[in-house]
Amino acid sequence: MTDTEGVDPAAETESLAAWLTARTDAELAELLRLRPDLAVPPPAHLAVLAARAEQRASVLRAADELTVLELTVIGILSQEGGRERGVPRAALTAAVAGRAPVRSVDKALKALRDRALVWGAKVLRVTPAAQDAVTWRVDAPRDALTAAEIESALAELSDTERRLLTTLATSSPIGRTRDAAPGTDPERPVQRLLARRLLNWIDEQTVELPYQVGQALRGETVSDPAALTPPPIRATKLKVADVNAAAGGEVLELVRHCEDLIAALGAQPAATLKAGGLGVRETKRLAKAVGVDEARLGLLAEVLAAADLIGRGTPDPLPAADTGDDYWAPTVAVDSWQTTTPAQRWHVLAQAWLDLPRRPWVVGMRDEHGKPIAALSEEVRATGAPRDRRFVLGLLAELGTGQGATASEVAATVAWRRPRWSARFGADAVRHTLAEAATLGLVGRGALSSPGRSLLHDAPAESAVAEMAASLPAPIDYVLLQADLTVVAPGPLTPELQEQIALVADLESAGAATTYRIGESSVRRALDAGLSASELHTLFATRSRTPVPQSLTYLIDDVARRHGRLRAGVAASFVRCEDPALLAEVLASPVAEPLALRALAPTVAISQAPLAEVLDQLRTAGFVPAGEDSSGAIVDLRPRGSRVMRRRARPAPRMPAVPTAEQLETLVRQLRAGQRAASATRGDGVRSDGSRASGAATVALLQLAARVHRSVSIGYVDAQGVATERIVDPVSVGGGQLDAFDPAAGAVRRFTLHRITSVNLVD
Structure with missing residues (x-):
């Protein structure tokens, strides 16, 4: 765009309403798309639309989407009188000369015009409320301290000096003080801060806190608002296969930890706090059971709750020591989720995290009262979290396939693209968001993974699942038996083999190569589930790539020889044994009284206790019974864990909906019709x-x-x-x-x- 010098500001004195009237239908539709709040309820005519577009709340909402350059243009126009008389385009060009390319300024002006924050061609005007959106002085000194210099200077402050700066950082950056006058004792706090350039001198009674110093004190990303070009990202080129492999490895750990947390909550549901959420004691217990730290436990709990795999309610069965409160326990949806493939399980978790209106990374931090923030509590809720996640991941997507960036580079870009977000979405928030994305497999080695890109772009679920399935290591159908009775899985096992190995061996260490250990209790567990000794021998003989140790053969035969000699059934339940001496020993033991065992024959006794209780107490007393059904076949009576019913999903926060293209066309037609009707009835x-x-x-x-x-x-x-x-x-x-x-x-x-x-x- 080119402009002539010496343009008379009075040449373009049109109001915003008049300017909107001259816009094309497509331009009006774009305005309503970018600022959907203007369309609710539908305005009667363009004068109403213009009035809404100038309201402070709507202007500030639109300004949240602006960059440093766009906000600086608003600040310059406001400072030059753009609110009353207009500013020649050439004056704006001169104000930003050398700091931003003309093409970038033109692009910024287009973005502002599209949002009706600025209007005019050769003479530019800005809506009055827009000036309030600029939180820094556009004419501030440009020799500001760097982030490192600010950090070093702040570290040397006394308590009095830090309190003074903190007051300015959390209120108005302008301070009135007599200590600013020339000739004041240089050891006074204000003079010392002026000397360190942590304060700017305005006049003999006024000082100002530099914008960057305020950012550092508030924990925001320190950025230079005078820099009208985006900070560079030195993207790291990575192989897509390496990025996806790193993401796939994280997903395997994620799915395993989620399964362990579900199992722990199924075995012992966690009581909720009165204010909701998980208490410190329950968090520590669950973290220990899953084998993760408390921060990761918080993320797992939040994601599982968002995916409706755990919920709050009255579990069935109730815990043994029921307090009458609600509990966090797995929902009935868990059973179907656990039967799907790892890639499908990942998709449920990742989609839930991407749309989660909460910030799991704040779990464990201190609230304003100094208390730790509990997982699944209301304090974690943040309605803007999904938008923030998509914006950060979108920045990685812009780098291209296989291009990675550091968290600090992404944070600096976020601060430039969305400076008004800095108060709530600073460097720490960006770093935590990227860390969560890596845990969920959307990011690998600092780059967006292929499954993450599919999920971010709202591809069909089948496409994202297929991308993750291709990123996960191929499942293997064999294990390696060791002489010390350990079983090594050199990769993810097929679902069938995984279930069999988990039944006959205890997990000892997880990772790229998972190690299990076989012991007497684990073999007995497999026999209790209905497997025979010959089936166990066949399992290891066919699935092990290494010879089966003789000690394992002896162990299985020894446990199987003793297992099931004593059998319990339903009478309410019964106990039978081919060895009368063994049954007599049971009847003479202390366990016979609480079970009310009564002998019917030398080899048969009955009890009024349920079968599961009979088996449990006999095992506690040192016997090794096996459960059987009416046909004499061994039954699997392992506990399945508590479950709660799925609750109705909480309604999503109400946000201004983005109208569809058809709705926008209809709304613009209505505006035009309303404008014609208003003109016809009102005349001049x-x-x-x-x-x-x-x-x-x-x-x-x-x-x-x-x-x-x-x-x-x-x-x-x-x-x-x-x-x-x-x-x-x-x-x-x-x-x-x-x-x-x-x-x-x-x-x-x-x-x-x-x-x-x-x-x-x-x-």
Whole structure:
């Protein structure tokens, strides 16, 4: 875009409403797409749309999506008088000369015009409320300290100096003090801070906290707002196969830990706190059972709850020491999830995390009262978390396939692209988000993985699952038996073999090569589940790539020889044994009394206790019974764990919905029709009584009254729909609001412009 010098600002004095009227239908549709809050409820005509577009809340919401350059353009235009008289395009070019390419400035202006924050061509105007979106001085000194220099200087501060800076960082950066005057003792705190350049001198009574120093004190990413070009990312080129392999390895660990947490909660549901969430004691217990630290335990719990695999309620069966409270336990959905492939299980977890309106990484941190934040508590909720995750992953996606970046580089880019996010999404938040993405397999070695890219771009579930299946190591169908009765799985086992090995051996260490150990108790567990000694011999003979140790053969035969000599059934339950002496020993033991065992024959006794309780107490007493059904076949009575019913999903936070293309077209047609109707009925905007009716005329008359200090009579409809007539003295008009002194109330009141039905000057 080119501009001529010496443009008269009065040459383009059109209002925002007039400028919007001249826009094409496509441009109006783009405005409503970028600022969906303007369309709710649908505006009657373009004057209403313009009034909404200037309201402070809507302007600040739109400004959250702007870059440093775009916000700087707003700041320059506001500073140069763009709110009242307009600024020539050439003046803006001169203000940013040497700091940003002309093409970038043109692109920034287009983004601002698309959002109706700036309008005009050769003469630019900015909506008044937009100035409040710029949180730094656009004319601040450009020789600011670097992040390292700020960190070093802050480390040398005294407590008094740090408190002074913290006060300015958490309130207004402008401070009034007599210690700023020249000649003040150089050892005074303000003078020492000025000497270290941690404060800027304004005048003899005023100092200012530099923007970057405030960022450092608040824990935000330290960035230079004077830099109008995005920070560079030195992308690291990686092999896609290596990225996917790293992501696949993390997914195997994730799925295993989730299964272990589900098993731990099934065996012993965790009582909830009164305020919701997991208590410290339960968190420590579960972390120990799963073999992870408490931070990872918090992430696992949050993701499983989001995927509806664990839930809060009354479990069935109830814990032995039931307190009457709600518990966190697996839901009935777990059983079907556990039968799917690892890639399908990953997709459920990853999709739940991507859409999770919570921040699991805050679990364990201290709240404002100094108490640790509990997993699954309300304090973890953050409605903007899904948007933040997608934005960070989107930055990695922009780098290209196999391109990686460090967390600090991503944080610096986020700070430049979205400077108004810095208060809630600083460097720590970016680092934790990337760490969670790596744990979920969306990121590997600092680059977006192929499954993560599919998930981010909302590809069909089958596509993302196929990408992850290709990234996971191919399952193997063999193990390596060692002489010390350990079983080594040199990779992920097939589901069938995994289930068999987990039944006959105990997990000893997990990783790329998983190690299991076979012992008497694990062999007995397999026999209890219905496997015979010959089946165990066949399992190891056919699935082991190494010779079966003779000690394992002896162990299986020895345990099998003793196993099942004593059998229990349902009478309520019964106990039978081919050896009368062994049954007599059982009847004479202390366990016979609580089980109420009664002999029916030398080889048969019955009990009124349930079969599971009979087996459990006999084993506790040192016997090795086996359960059988009515046909004499061994039955598997292992506990399946507690379950809770799935609860109705909590409704997602209500956010302004982005209209579809068809809805936007319809809305624009309605706006055009409403505008024609308003023009036809209002004519030049002057009623017979001299009052003004159109939106633009209303604003013009109110601005005139404010300048010449005239009272006006306004017709106003409040939020309850009550129409009133009142006389007020306008003070200021802008941002879709009228601030006016109301003599009846004796105070300045604020009126929404589009609710004003008529305006008339009062003599």
